[in-house]
Amino acid sequence: MNAKIGGDAPASDGALALQVRxxxxxxxxxxxxxxxDLNVRQGEIFGLLGPNGSGKTTSINCILSLLTYDSGDIKVFGHEMTPTAYVLKSRIGLVPQEVAVFDELSVQENIDYFCSLYVAQKDRRKSLVDEAIALVGLEDFRKYRPGKLSGGLKRRLNIACGIAHKPDMILFDEPTAAVDPQSRNAILEGIQRLNQAGATVIYTSHYMEEVEQICDRVLIMDHGRHVAEGTVDELKAMVxxxxxxxxxxxxxxxDAMAALRGLPTVASTDYDGKTLTVRCKSGARNLVDVLDMLERSGANIGHVSSNPPTLNDVFLEMTGKALRD
Structure with missing residues (x-):
């Protein structure tokens, strides 16, 4: 399957933060x-999804000009990305999956060091470091070294180091992996605040609910190819x-179970003696048809719930794999 909805590039490259062709x-x-191919519009949170080995990390490294590639074009904010495009690189922030900080430096010193790679002025840097610390909620841990921080707080420090210089585009690679729910919520809220302040965000995650929660559009890739693209609702409509x-x-x-299985939009059924579970194909009257059939069978009906397909359902149908495969 190779489908694109809502993913066409705007008429002008100037409306794109990133264009990969x-x-x-x-x-x-x-x-x-x-x-x-990949087009990320300025000002959006863009989700990049793919199973392990799909090419996500390779594509990110090519975008950052950390890897050479055989052919194709990469433009960031309308300009060609090259290994020596230092001004362009200064407009990009990277938050890697692995925590990459210095154990011998404090929280504040770590953030200041990474910020200094882009901002030479001490006064300006102090203000930026303070803003980054506040954004990720590390005010009470300024003088702590990373070894004294919990896993979730280390993740927050990792983010602060990547965004302190106020980049225009930020790539987040699995920023909430193996963190506690409180830190996860703080990280997601921080990402949304960065976006509201004007940053374009590219977000990879194995947590589908996070992608559904914060991403404006999503691209699914597999085997190094663009499989599908669109808003979450548009992707759900494709399957x-x-x-x-x-x-x-x-x-x-x-007899009732056989009648249910005979409905044209029923894909599968399961009944454990207490709860009936019906997986349906796409259709407008699924719930009505199932309930009508149950009433005709004379079954007594208790609590009923209907949940739409999830992004994980979309991913599984389009790639034939779970996200972590």
């Missing part, structure tokens, strides 16, 4: 990026999966 990258005989219906009932018989 026909990117090809090989490692020996292995084709890692296969004519890969055959419909809602998941659950019904509490104690008296379903074999």
């Amino acid at each position: 026909h990117l090809v990258k090989r490692y020996g005989d292995s084709l890692v990026l296969d004519d890969f 055959s999966s419909g809602e998941l219906i659950t019904v509490e009932t104690l008296d379903l018989d074999g």
Whole structure:
């Protein structure tokens, strides 16, 4: 499947924070990026999803000009990205998946060091460091060294180091991996505040609920190729999966189950003697049809719920894999 909805580039490159066209990258005989395209509009939070080995990390390293590639074009804010495009690189922030800070420096010293790579003026840097510390909620930990911080606080420090110089575009690679719920919420809220302040965000995650929560548009890639792109709702509309219906009932018989399986939009059913679960294909009347069939069978119906397809359902149908495969 290769589908694009809502992913066409605006007429002018000036409206794009990032444009990747026909990117090809090989490692020996292995084709890692296969004519890969990506357009990220200025001011949006853009989700980049793919199973392990899909080419996400390679594409990010090519975008940052940390890797050479065989062919294709990469433009950042309308300008060609090259290894020596230092002014352009100063407009980019990277928050890597692995925490990359200096253990011998304090929280404040770490952030100041990374900020100094882009901002020479001490007075200006002090203000930026203070803002970064406040953004990630580390005010009470300024003098702590990383070894004294919890995993979640280290992640927040990692983010502060990547964004202190106020980049126009920020790449977040799994920023909430293995953190506690409180830190996860703080990180997601911080990312949204950065975006509201004007930063364009590219976000990779294995947590589908995070992507649904914060991303304006999402691209799914697999085997180095652009598989599908759009808003979460647009992606859900591309697949055959419909809602998941659950019904509490104690008296379903074999005839009723057979009748349910015979409905044209029912994909699968499961009944454990207490709860009926019906997975439907895409359709406008799924819930009505299921309830009508149950009433005709004489079943007593208790609590009923209907949940629309999730982004994980979309991902599984389009790639044939779970996100962590």
